Amino acid sequence: MIRNIFSAAVVAFSLVSCIAYAFAAEDKVFKVDKEFYPYYPSLMKWDKTSAPFTPPETCGECHEQQYKEWKGSVHQLAFQDPVYQGELNKAVKAVGHEIARQCEGCHSPVGVVTGEVKKPGISGLSSIALNGVSCDVCHSISGVTHTQTPAKVPENGSFILKPGVDGKDGPVLIKRGPLQPSQECGGGFHSCEQSTLHKQADLCASCHQVYHYDTHFPLEATYNEWKQGPYAQKDIHCQDCHMVDSATFRRSADDFKKPARGEYRHYFNGANYLLYYLASAAAQKAGDKQLADTLTEKYKMAVDRLQAAADMEIAPVYRNGSLAELKIRVKNVRAGHNLPTSLTNVRQMWLEVTARDDKGEVLFTSGTVKSDGALPEDARVFNSDGMGNDFHFAIDPWVVTAFSRHETIPPRGYKDVFYGLAPKKGQKVSIEAKLRYRQADQAVAEALLSAVPKDIDLKAIYGLERVPTLPIVDMVVRKAELTVAGK
Incomplete structure (x- = not known):
């Protein structure tokens, strides 16, 4: 009797375990509906009609100022960027083009949905595919699917493209923007719709949140960083800092004051000065002085933003009446997201510190770039x-599924760094501290630029005989003189 009850219990337990296992196997953390997302792992959607996409040159015929501002921007260069193309080429070789389409979906959205972009490289592409995030990409976005993605947040291009509709007499182009359109808007070429989405960070979030293609780990979480910080609470969005000149950016960041209508520009300027640096060399090589000058100005603007984003304080730490430690506080004073942001496992922002005694002898140095x-x-x-x-440890984005260390500085936040000191009594100690930034480690940049597809000739396009030393920006430089004897 007891044996039968025990046997029945074992059978029942086994059945429950099997059922639970079956449900667990089906109930994945990150479910993917590939019918809903046909370009997966890119999460773009195309509301397809007979309405075609419009090349940027066509837009420039009526919107000359906006076109000139966009020309040479990181949006225009997103697909041509040789660093990106080197990474893309490596990804395709490592995991296949199917997975690498995740990257292409944001770097050339129209090229992906129309099927033009089939592999790394820039040859044989139309203007709208080659020119990355062009006018018609942003102004054709009709909505987002942020809450329907596998991670239930913005990721990997979770926007909807709808360049127009089918009308009675053929396709009708529709362009969307933040302003109430006038009756003359579009000049008969396209119709206009007001879109509140185009005033919000949610528009940018689609591509400025990059998650691992399978585990959906946030490799880049710029939108999350913004949303969880004070700038979101104060109604300052991406556009209010990145679609304005440097002075307006500082005002938006300092005073939480939104720009006036006439202050917005199509610069899309951020910290990627390396792309401007390379593109300027290409323009000079091609003999396009006007474009080279434009790119040089954009380079200066990017450097200015970096130098405006952070601040630094130097303070002594005394123990038993003697200087024991040096404290350096690094502050994020103007970036609406973390410093650094984007691919934080590749970007480098670091302290270079030198301490000298009153005779000029070096007591210690830290963070000096090696030969x-x-x-x-x-x-x-x-x-x-x-x-x-x-x-x-891993660095390739198709491999990274978590961070083992995450040391970035949140908006209006800070990080304290301590250095031990052992100076002799009676001395004064002079400190020079630099907060420095570059796009990537030199070896990483060399590996990526060495991996560009065959149709990107670095010498012919950029005039590069070899990978150059990456430019470093000094974001903040501070000096202080400390006494050894303290309170």
Whole structure:
């Protein structure tokens, strides 16, 4: 009797376990509806009609100022960027083009949905595919699917493209923007619709949140950083800082004051000065002085934004009446997202500090770039370390599924760094501290630029005989003189 009851219980338990396992196997954390997202792992959708996409040159015929501002922007260069193309080429070789389409969906959205972009490289493409995030990409967006993505947040291009509709007499182009359109809007070429989405960070979030193609880990979480910080609470959106000149950006960031209607521009300027640096060299090589000058101005604007984003304080720490430590507080004073943001496991923002005694002798130095372009292992770096499924260090975005270290500075936040000191009594200590930034480690940049597709000839296009030393921007430089004897 007891044996029968026990046997029945075992059978019942086994059945429950099997059923639970079956449900667990089906109930994945990140479910993917590939019918809803036909370009997966890009999460774009195309509300397809007979309405075609419009090349940027056509837009420029009526919107000359906006076109000139966009020309040479990181949006225009998003697909041509040789660093991106090197990364894309490596990704295709490592995991296949199907997965790499995730990147292409944001770097050339129209090229993906029309099927033009089939592989890394820039040859044989139409203007609208080659020119990345062109006018008609942003102004054809009719909505987003942020809450329907596998992670239930904005990720990997979760927007809807709808350049127009089918009319009785053929396709009708529809362009969307933040303003109430006038009756003359579009000049008979297209109709106009007001879109509140175009005033909001949600529009930008679609591509400025990059998640791993399978595990949906946030490799880039710029929108999340903004949404969880004070700028979202104060109604300052991406457009209010990145679609304005430098002075207006500072006012938006300092006073939480939205720009006036006439202050918005199509610069889309951020911290990617390396792209402007390379593109300017290409324009000079091609003999296009006007474009080269434009790119040089955009380069200066990017550097200015970096230098405006942070601040730094130097303070002594005394113990038992003697100087024991140096404290450096690095502050994010104007970026509406973390510093740094984007691919934080690739970006490098670090402290270079030198302490000297009153005779000028070096007591210690930290963070000085080595002769091969690498940072020393003890440099205090504000970025992230990626790791793969095996919990070992990884840097390639198709491998990174988590961060083992995440040291970025939130909006209006700070990080304190301490350095031990052991000066002799009676001395004064002079400190020079620099907060420095570059797009990537020198070796990483060399690996990516060395991996560009064959149709991107770095010498012919950019005049590069070899990968150049990456430019470094000093975001903040501070000096202080401390006494050894304290209170």
